[in-house]
Structure formats: C-alpha cells, structure tokens
Amino acid sequence: MMTDTAPPTQPNDAEKTPRQRWMAVLARAGAEAIAARLRRAEAIPEWRRLRGPDTGLVMLRGRSGGGGASFNLGEMTVTRCTLRLASGLVGHATVAGRNLRHAELAALADALLQDPARQDALLADLIAPLAAAQQVQRQALAARAAATRVQFFALQTMRT
C-alpha cells in the first residue's frame, strides 16, 4: 500500500496538538458563530493586525492513484489573518473561502486561546460547542450515508 512509502502528511486527530485541534474547529465555524461566542467572553483585549485579513489561493494537491506521487488538482480560495494582542500573543488563521471577518475572528480566538489564563474557559465556551455542532453535522451525513448502504440478500432461483 503506497501510503506506507509516502511522507507523513495528515496527522490523525489524536496526533494533533491542542492548538491544531482548535484551529481546525475555528476554520469550519461560521464567522457569526465565533463572533457570538466571543462576545460572551471576558474583556477582549485590543489587537493589531500584522497581516491581512486577505484572500488568496492554495493549490490543492492530490496523489496519483490516491497514494502515489503528488499532482496539482486545482486551487481553492482561502483567507488568512495574523494579529497580535496587546499582551504580545500572536494569533493566526487560514480558512477556506473568502470571508475576511471569519479569518480575523478565528485569528483572534487563536491568540486568546494561547493565553493560559483564558484557555480553559474558551475551550469550554467557544471551541467545545462549535466542535459539537460540527460533529452533529458530520454524524447527520454519516447516518444518511449509512441508510444507503446496500444489504445484499441471496435471491431464490427459479429452479427451487
């Protein structure tokens, strides 16, 4: 199986750092959902944009045969933002799509989540509910797919 010889690329969820996990959740959340939950967070400090938010492209790569040498499949739009809190913590986000506000709010949340004094509260009040909502969506698709799984049964022949 060729994936054995390919360089390691996608860490399993278990292999991800906490920061990688919250960034993945923020990337899939809507700007409004992040904003609504950040509004409830305690005193958001001032921040300064270091780069962006700006929209650009990422070239998506596939693998020939699914596991062989990589090839360029086509591009996607992404939006990125890097910002710094007054405390000096730097947050970053790159998210699929063209929503500038989404990238900035995700970068802000990323910076705040790196503050040990805030991390637990934000993981519980911001990340956990967003992750749960995303999991519900994934489960709903998986459940619809499961209902279309073919259950084979033996056909009786005419000769019986």
Next chain:
Amino acid sequence: MAYVAVKGGEQAIAAAHAWRAEARRGDPAVSKLEPAQIEGQLGRAVERVMAEGSLYDRGLAALAIAQAEGDLIEAAFLLRAYRTTLPRFGVSLPLDTTAMAIQRRISAVFKDLPGGQVLGPTTDYTHRLIDFALPAQDLPPAAPMAEPDPAPMPRVADLLAAEGLIRPDPADAGEPADLTRAPPALPLPRAARLQGLARGDEGFLLGMGYSTQRGYGGSHPFAGEIRMGAVSVEIIPDELGFAIDIGDVVLTECQMVNQFHGTKTEPARFTTGYGLAFGQADRRAMSMALVDRALQAGDLGEDVTAPAQDAEFVLSHADNIEATGFVEHLKLPHYVDFQSEIEAVRRLHAQARAHAEAEAAE
C-alpha cells in the same frame, strides 16, 4: 499578418451589453435567480464550473453561473480570470482520500468489501422520467438515517496492492509539474497529465474515455471504486511551520482497474487509472480515470495507436477555456488577413483569365 487595431463600435458594444443584461434578467414578473439558489440547488453545475475553472469556491462558481446565464464554459472562464487576480499563498499537503468522510462508496469489482457498498445521494437508479410533480413540491420527505458502521473503508486499490496484484503508483517524485506556472514540456509527466485532465472539459474527457471503451486503445476497465465525500485540507503556513486544517473540500475519486498482461521485466498485474474531481462528479472522475489509464500506454510499453493514448493530443485539446478562446476568436475582425487572401485569389483569377484570353487569341 499583423493585426491592425480597429477602432469604433463602442456605442454598439455598450448597447449590446445592455441588451444582454436585460435578457439575463429575463421576465421581470419572475423573481430574480439568486446565486445562493444556484449554489444550493444547481450543485452539479457549480461543481463542474469549479472543476473546469480549476478553483474550488462554491459561492463564486454560483455567481459566475448567474453572470454567464448558465453557460458553464463561460462561467469557468470567469473563474479562471478571477483566479489570476489573487496571490497564491501556498500548496496543500496531499489530500488524504482514505480519510474521506464517506457519503458514497461503491465498487463494481467486489460485492462484499470492508465498509460495504454505500450508494449515497445518487441518481443511478432513477428511471430518467421527467418529474412533473417537482415544481409543486416544496420540501421533500427527510432522507432516512441509520447507525453508521465505524469500520474503516479502505480503498479497493489498496486492498489489491496489499496482495501485490496491482502495479503500484510510483511514490513522490519531488515537486509536481504545475501547468498554471510553466508551459508543459513533452513528454508530459503523469502529474502534469492528471492536472490537465482534472481541469479538462467534461464532455471531452467523456468522449475520450468512451473511445477507449469502443476499442480505440482499449484496456478493459472495471470501476474498482468510486468514493465521494469531504476531505480536510491541510497547509503549513510560513508563520507557523506546522500543518493546520483549513476546512473541507468535497471530492469524487475513481479508481479504474485494468488488465495488464505484464512485460519481460514486469509480472502480470492489474493497472489503474485515476480520477479525482471537485464535488459529486462520477462521470468526470470515471472519464478522467479512463483517460489517465490510456495515457499510461507509453509508460507501460503498450502500443500507442489511439487518440486517447496520445498525451499531446489529449492535453492540448482538453481545456475548454483555451479551446473556446481559439475557436471563438474567429468571429473577431480579421479584415486585414482576409483582405490579403482575397487579393491573392483575385490576382490568381486575373492571371487565369489573362492566360485563357492569350490562348484564345492564338
């Protein structure tokens, strides 16, 4: 022949565009078509435009379809033009289709395989009868749900590879060619061919793939597996230096399995053709896989006799943006070119007449 700029016609062009805009809107008594409706309800068109426009952005593709009045090649052209205005931030890590959140997964070669046959939201078993009740229907009944099987769904190609029955795809060969950055040099490496096919015109890919089935470079394909679902996209931003997950793209992957009789140096094994397409796109992914396999003829030491096996022919004509540009440029003014041609023909006529008169006089 040098092209001589033609001035004039500005007013006519402005009037033509105004008329086009009015026609695009259609009957004002009928409500305007919103891009969100196209995005949500014309998903297959959106995905085709993303594939041929080579840009994954559903909202943008929907807007392009609205602007192009449903002309999907024109819409893909709009996406291609838009992408040239954006900087490229980087490349993704190779997408891991084994980790796909499966919505559909079928195999035509194994009935019972780990994870089973999952039809997904397919039209495969419909009767293709026009549904006259559709306009009256608002919300369809909810699709049934069942408990998902947590068992992994290995790719069929990997199952065959584990038994050594399949010719492995060569592993990473460094930076893959990029048709958007450098004009491809012949012979095209497989990475360049796959990129060209991935953004090729679906009708062209379908016709080329069909030609291999009808005997023009045939290799007796089986649909080893078709799977569709969301795959997460990971990039390594410069400022972080580690991989981050930036969201999902929905892809259809097709693995065609073909006979291969072996050569002096290689045992008889199956070979594969590979298709990967944006969105739910069985036809595109299958056609791409057929053509990818045909284009491996040279690499596999097979005779190259058919159009679908000729990389230069296939990849030079698969791109509908390039093709439409060259075909449709014929309607732009060619007055000077034609003037030179018509003068040449008139001269020949005059010479022939003079010759005939001279002969008659003798």
